[in-house]
Amino acid sequence: xxxxxxxxxxxxxxxxxxxxxxxxxxxxxxxxxxxxxxxxxxxxxxxxxxxxxxxxxxxxxxxxxxxxxxxxxxxxxxxxxxxxxxxxxxxxxxxxxxxxxxxxxxxxxxxxxxxxxxxxxxxxxxxxxxxxxxxxxxxxxxxxxxxxxxxxxxxxxxxxxxxxxxxxxxxxxxxxxxxxxxxxxxxxxxxxxxxxxxxxxxxxxxxxxxxxxxxxxxxxxxxxxxxxxxxxxxxxxxxxxxxxxxxxxxxxxxxxxxxxxxxxxxxxxxxxxxxxxxxxxxxxxxxxxxxxxxxxxxxxxxxxxxxxxxxxxxxxxxxxxxxxxxxxxxxxxxxx
Amino acid sequence: xxxxxxxxxxxxxxxxxxxxxxxxxxxxxxxxxxxxxxxxxxxxxxxxxxxxxxxxxxxxxxxxxxxxxxxxxxxxxxxxxxxxxxxxxxxxxxxxxxxxxxxxxxxxxxxxxxxxxxxxxxxxxxxxxxxxxxxxxxxxxxxxxxxxxxxxxxxxxxxxxxxxxxxxxxxxxxxxxxxxxxxxxxxxxxxxxxxxxxxxxxxxxxxxxxxxxxxxxxxxxxxxxxxxxxxxxxxxxxxxxxxxxxxxxxxxxxxxxxxxxxxxxxxxxxxxxxxxxxxxxxxxxxxxxxxxxxxxxxxxxxxxxxxxxxxxxxxxxxxxxxxxxxxxxxxxxxxx
Numbered sequence: 001x002x003x004x005x006x007x008x009x010x011x012x013x014x015x016x017x018x019x020x021x022x023x024x025x026x027x028x029x030x031x032x033x034x035x036x037x038x039x040x041x042x043x044x045x046x047x048x049x050x051x052x053x054x055x056x057x058x059x060x061x062x063x064x065x066x067x068x069x070x071x072x073x074x075x076x077x078x079x080x081x082x083x084x085x086x087x088x089x090x091x092x093x094x095x096x097x098x099x100x101x102x103x104x105x106x107x108x109x110x111x112x113x114x115x116x117x118x119x120x121x122x123x124x125x126x127x128x129x130x131x132x133x134x135x136x137x138x139x140x141x142x143x144x145x146x147x148x149x150x151x152x153x154x155x156x157x158x159x160x161x162x163x164x165x166x167x168x169x170x171x172x173x174x175x176x177x178x179x180x181x182x183x184x185x186x187x188x189x190x191x192x193x194x195x196x197x198x199x200x201x202x203x204x205x206x207x208x209x210x211x212x213x214x215x216x217x218x219x220x221x222x223x224x225x226x227x228x229x230x231x232x233x234x235x236x237x238x239x240x241x242x243x244x245x246x247x248x249x250x251x252x253x254x255x256x257x258x259x260x261x262x263x264x265x266x267x268x269x270x271x272x273x274x275x276x277x278x279x280x281x282x283x284x285x286x287x288x289x290x291x292x293x294x295x296x297x298x299x300x301x302x303x304x305x306x307x308x309x310x311x312x313x314x315x316x317x318x319x320x321x322x323x324x325x326x327x328x329x330x331x332x333x334x335x336x
Numbered sequence: 337x338x339x340x341x342x343x344x345x346x347x348x349x350x351x352x353x354x355x356x357x358x359x360x361x362x363x364x365x366x367x368x369x370x371x372x373x374x375x376x377x378x379x380x381x382x383x384x385x386x387x388x389x390x391x392x393x394x395x396x397x398x399x400x401x402x403x404x405x406x407x408x409x410x411x412x413x414x415x416x417x418x419x420x421x422x423x424x425x426x427x428x429x430x431x432x433x434x435x436x437x438x439x440x441x442x443x444x445x446x447x448x449x450x451x452x453x454x455x456x457x458x459x460x461x462x463x464x465x466x467x468x469x470x471x472x473x474x475x476x477x478x479x480x481x482x483x484x485x486x487x488x489x490x491x492x493x494x495x496x497x498x499x500x501x502x503x504x505x506x507x508x509x510x511x512x513x514x515x516x517x518x519x520x521x522x523x524x525x526x527x528x529x530x531x532x533x534x535x536x537x538x539x540x541x542x543x544x545x546x547x548x549x550x551x552x553x554x555x556x557x558x559x560x561x562x563x564x565x566x567x568x569x570x571x572x573x574x575x576x577x578x579x580x581x582x583x584x585x586x587x588x589x590x591x592x593x594x595x596x597x598x599x600x601x602x603x604x605x606x607x608x609x610x611x612x613x614x615x616x617x618x619x620x621x622x623x624x625x626x627x628x629x630x631x632x633x634x635x636x637x638x639x640x641x642x643x644x645x646x647x648x649x650x651x652x653x654x655x656x657x658x659x660x661x662x663x664x665x666x667x668x669x670x671x672x
Contacts, residue, residue: 041390043389044386045381055467087375096391240374
């Protein structure tokens with residue numbers, strides 16, 4: 001882990017050396033991390049496995065609210081990366097952390113942030129491998145690079161969906177967007193306080209199905225993490241696979257909280273399917289794999305719902321109860 | 337490579353999808369990068385090699401000037417990372433790029449930035465593997481994670497210096513600090529315009545000795561990249577190795593341009609040795625390796641200077657012509 005010589009302190013008093021030593025070195029428990037005491041970290045090869053790597057950054061005021069609880073910011077920053085690995089069927093094991101801190105950052109904020117990292121390291125069996133701390137005149141920014149091991153045969157791809165495959169998604173869709181809408185002080189609809197908390201929590205701390213993702217290689221034909229929005233992301237799968245994806249609106253898994261917030265009409269379904277930041281996995285698989293997929297979902301205690309099928313053609317189409325296409329104007333996406 | 341759904345455009349018109357497709361996908365030439373068309377990238381294991389990974393971020397207004405030429409910002413962002421790999425004896429092969437852009441970023445800036453990346457990819461035989469693009473209300477920020485292959489036996493460490501070893505450094509020391517001083521509009525001393533350009537260039541675009549670094553495993557006992565300042569960084573080596581490092585001030589390699597700027601007295605030498613951002617390699621090696629080291633330096637066309645020795649004790653001491661310690665008050669560092 002490094003820091004720049006030109007700026008000796010953050011958080012008013014603690015030097016960046018102290019920060020690394022006190023807060024982050026204890027998180028660097030992997031042998032190749034050298035307790036953040038070297039210029040770089042080392043990863044030993046694992047026989048028969050490839051490495052999968054992804055990077056995602058969160059910026060205060062864009063991806064989270066500056067006043068969000070710091071432990072939750074830490075978890076979100078980690079989990080948006082773990083979500084990418086989960087969708088590729090890779091087992092996460094380490095991450096690098098770059099923290100760009102406003103000079104006004106408080107020690108208490110950093111303590112809570114490090115606690116959030118520690119809790120998620122334990123939950124997901126990962127360790128800090130290295131990083132960088134810097135300062136900025138702008139908003140706090142967290143950039144994470146996460147590393148996973150791909151099983152023999154390589155990582156799952158967006159391409160690979162075949163005509164006749166079924167389409168699945170984990171968890172529920174739209175909760176994060178509902179939570180964001182609530183945080184922006186829109187009307188709470190018919191939600192209870194507990195439901196509002198649940199939706200806001202979905203926005204602040206996603207729960208990517210990391211364990212379930214490990215069972216996807218060998219079962220799924222293509223997979224993607226749902227970050228741009230379910231329809232947009234399945235559009236990426238359709239394009240990469242050279243196929244058309246049909247989604248039955250009535251099958252889209254939505255939480256009771258989101259139904260209470262946005263209602264049950266087609267417009268509400270399309271809104272959920274067009275919203276982003278779900279950090280679930282959307283994937284395709286041959287029909288014969290369905291029972292194994294559902295068994296794996298049960299073992300991982302992950303909700304998995306069959307939502308559609310793959311056909312000849314291109315693009316993604318949302319279908320109503322009678323199998324009629326719902327106009328794309330409802331879907332809230334523009335990217336394909 | 338990813339982008340967030342909540343912000344469709346940067347640079348006024350181009351969507352982040354377009355940016356990735358037009359500017360960055362052509363840089364993603366490694367097979368496991370999938371042309372930035374997937375959630376993550378894949379790295380195949382290389383038999384007998386471990387992976388070395390490092391990350392460093394640059395923030396406008398802190399690590400570079402917002403008005404610096406964008407191609408040079410790109411190169412600096414890459415090279416501060418390549419410097420870490422070089423000091424560990426690792427061969428760089430790929431990097432991930434996170435770009436946090438103010439909304440005012442111009443297309444021309446991004447074009448030139450991508451050109452800088454492309455030129456350095458060719459120079460250092462590396463390729464873009466993945467990344468993230470985000471927006472900010474604050475200054476432009478570039479975060480890079482660089483990957484290298486460590487030879488059999490693992491990467492060079494900061495620890496490993498032994499009593500009796502010699503101490504070496506590549507290149508010249510202090511040029512970057514001299515360039516920064518000039519950019520801050522301080523007096524140009526006796527420098528010529530060409531000398532001032534050379535010092536400013538050293539600040540804007542470091543030239544880490546990547547090729548020479550590859551010959552260090554098997555020859556050097558410990559190594560570090562000079563980023564905090566030569567004395568501070570050798571202090572890290574001394575501490576990690578449980579030894580004392582003595583440096584002869586008269587031997588410190590300084591460019592003619594820096595001598596013209598800061599003069600030749602002990603204070604000028606100590607200033608160069610205490611300054612940072614050199615992105616050279618400081619390393620220790622047994623006496624018997626010296627001739628091989630100099631031969632490797634000649635092959636790599638890298639200047640390498642013997643500057644001191646390793647003794648029993650702790651810390652780093654700068655010695656004058658008569659072998660007397662120069663007070664640490666001259667050295668401008670506080671970290672050990």
